[in-house]
Amino acid sequence: MESAVAYIGAKPRPSTWAGPIIDCDVHACVPSINAVLKYQPPLWVETTRERAWKGPSTASIYPPNAETSVRSEWRPESGVAASDVSMLQKHILDLTRSEYAILNCYYAVESLRHPDWAAVLASSVNDWLIENWLEKDSRLRASIVIPGRDPLAAAREIDRVGSHPGFVQVLLPVRSERPYGHRYFWPMFEAMVRHDLVAGIHWGGQTDGAPSPTGWASWHAEEMAAETQVFASQMTSLILEGVFQKFPQLRVSMLEGGFTWLPTWGWNLNKKWKGLRREVPWVNRLPTEIIREHIRFSAVPIDMGPPAHMRKIIEWLESDDMLMFATDYPHLHDDDMDDLLAVMPESMRANVMSETARRWYRL
Amino acid sequence: MSSTAPNNDAKRYVVARKDEIAEGGRIIVKVEDQEVGIYRLNGKFHAILNRCPHLKGPLCLGGVVSEVYSPMPGDIRGNPSKLFVTCPWHNWEFDVDTGQSYWSARGPRARLFPVEIEHGDEVTAELESGSVGRVPGPYKAEVVPVSLEADYLVLTMRGIPRS
Ligand code: FES
Numbered sequence: 001m002e003s004a005v006a007y008i009g010a011k012p013r014p015s016t017w018a019g020p021i022i023d024c025d026v027h028a029c030v031p032s033i034n035a036v037l038k039y040q041p042p043l044w045v046e047t048t049r050e051r052a053w054k055g056p057s058t059a060s061i062y063p064p065n066a067e068t069s070v071r072s073e074w075r076p077e078s079g080v081a082a083s084d085v086s087m088l089q090k091h092i093l094d095l096t097r098s099e100y101a102i103l104n105c106y107y108a109v110e111s112l113r114h115p116d117w118a119a120v121l122a123s124s125v126n127d128w129l130i131e132n133w134l135e136k137d138s139r140l141r142a143s144i145v146i147p148g149r150d151p152l153a154a155a156r157e158i159d160r161v162g163s164h165p166g167f168v169q170v171l172l173p174v175r176s177e178r179p180y181g182h183r184y185f186w187p188m189f190e191a192m193v194r195h196d197l198v199a200g201i202h203w204g205g206q207t208d209g210a211p212s213p214t215g216w217a218s219w220h221a222e223e224m225a226a227e228t229q230v231f232a233s234q235m236t237s238l239i240l241e242g243v244f245q246k247f248p249q250l251r252v253s254m255l256e257g258g259f260t261w262l263p264t265w266g267w268n269l270n271k272k273w274k275g276l277r278r279e280v281p282w283v284n285r286l287p288t289e290i291i292r293e294h295i296r297f298s299a300v301p302i303d304m305g306p307p308a309h310m311r312k313i314i315e316w317l318e319s320d321d322m323l324m325f326a327t328d329y330p331h332l333h334d335d336d337m338d339d340l341l342a343v344m345p346e347s348m349r350a351n352v353m354s355e356t357a358r359r360w361y362r363l
Numbered sequence: 364m365s366s367t368a369p370n371n372d373a374k375r376y377v378v379a380r381k382d383e384i385a386e387g388g389r390i391i392v393k394v395e396d397q398e399v400g401i402y403r404l405n406g407k408f409h410a411i412l413n414r415c416p417h418l419k420g421p422l423c424l425g426g427v428v429s430e431v432y433s434p435m436p437g438d439i440r441g442n443p444s445k446l447f448v449t450c451p452w453h454n455w456e457f458d459v460d461t462g463q464s465y466w467s468a469r470g471p472r473a474r475l476f477p478v479e480i481e482h483g484d485e486v487t488a489e490l491e492s493g494s495v496g497r498v499p500g501p502y503k504a505e506v507v508p509v510s511l512e513a514d515y516l517v518l519t520m521r522g523i524p525r526s
Contacts, residue, residue: 243436
């Protein structure tokens with residue numbers, strides 16, 4: 001059963017954890033535009049052919065040959081990694097014996113500027129996910145793909161598929177046209193609340209904004225490291241714009257953005273709020289309290305530091321109900337989940353491996 | 364006045380003539396080695412220790428603001444009858460009536476003192492009997508002179524915290 005395949009560290013599942021696992025972030029990759037054309041009205045199939053459009057490219061976000069994009073053991077002989085449910089089953093689900101895994105399909109729909117076409121494209125990806133993934137394996141749940149440049153169309157798509165029991169989340173690429181807290185996006189959050197869906201802010205996004213708050217990185221390495229800042233910006237925006245006062249039931253997951261930055265960023269936010277709260281008077285309690293109620297983080301990348309320091313970071317989270325295990329299949333993260341489990345109090349382990357996600361996604 | 368620490372007994376001091384502080388104004392007086400801001404706000408007098416309960420900033424050198432609150436983003440409301448002093452160091456707001464910090468009911472409170480208006484003849488009698496002390500303001504050379512006709516602000520200090 002156990003193979004030498006590594007996904008986090010060098011083991012198929014953490015050797016120090018025998019209990020249930022819920023994997024809150026695995027990827028489904030659309031292998032080519034042809035895979036989703038069958039879910040589109042003929043007009044758009046024709047439009048695609050007329051223009052010989054090959055579909056959006058995610059290559060700048062996940063360079064196809066980079067080990068960080070696809071771990072070499074998980075590269076298929078031919079075709080696109082993570083593009084078929086059988087790959088996910090073989091590489092991850094059967095080895096980790098996960099009870100559930102949540103699929104995130106980042107297809108860069110927002111890179112298509114045509115508003116009607118983008119909406120059709122997003123719908124077709126969701127229908128592809130339903131037929132080829134959700135209906136093929138009962139362990140799977142998924143995030144709804146939306147046309148991110150058009151919050152009203154996004155809300156319509158959420159209403160269209162939001163009641164499907166397989167969808168538990170809406171995928172929001174972390175780089176967006178503007179910060180997600182802006183009122184412009186509220187119809188989208190309203191739709192999520194209507195269907196009791198989590199907003200999953202996830203690595204990626206190809207709208208006009210640069211991949212760091214101060215501009216374009218020169219290097220892929222720089223972009224990889226700097227994206228944390230965008231997660232912090234989105235979280236700050238959601239809190240200060242009052243999204244959680246407007247939508248008190250809203251749950252947000254920060255996926256693939258790490259978490260080690262959270263305690264110090266929380267102190268920063270608390271401090272600024274104490275002195276400047278008059279400007280955002282709807283924020284009526286400490287930002288860190290709002291975070292603990294409304295936001296959860298995938299425990300990947302761990303960005304593991306020395307164990308003694310990591311222990312402090314875990315303590316500074318001031319909650320054992322904050323992190324959720326993820327493999328981030330098929331991406332490579334070389335942190336070892338066992339190392340993280342080792343620095344956690346006993347009470348936190350079950351939460352991280354399964355129970356926080358179970359409650360958060362109502363599984 | 365010389366201070367006798369620790370001071371848990373109430374002591375009263377004549378600190379200013381009422382008309383020395385205009386509506387919305389503030390003076391700072393020194394009593395028992397402590398600086399106290401005396402404010403006249405919405406017709407009422409308030410006395411607040413010039414030491415912020417957060418990190419000991421000079422609280423009374425900050426501003427006075429009215430309450431801003433909001434039940435929902437986009438619905439900002441003001442309440443001009445509820446006032447706060449803001450600390451110049453980290454801008455925390457403290458309720459002038461309760462000393463409570465706006466952001467935390469559990470947090471440290473600004474120290475308030477009772478301040479009363481008494482007529483000159485009363486004050487004169489109390490000064491003579493020694494039940495009320497005179498206070499030189501740090502920004503004024505002289506001890507508050509008392510005349511029979513005017514109204515005076517009399518500050519009650521109890522358990523003055525040491526800096
Ligand atoms: S010292 Fe007054 S707010 Fe910090």
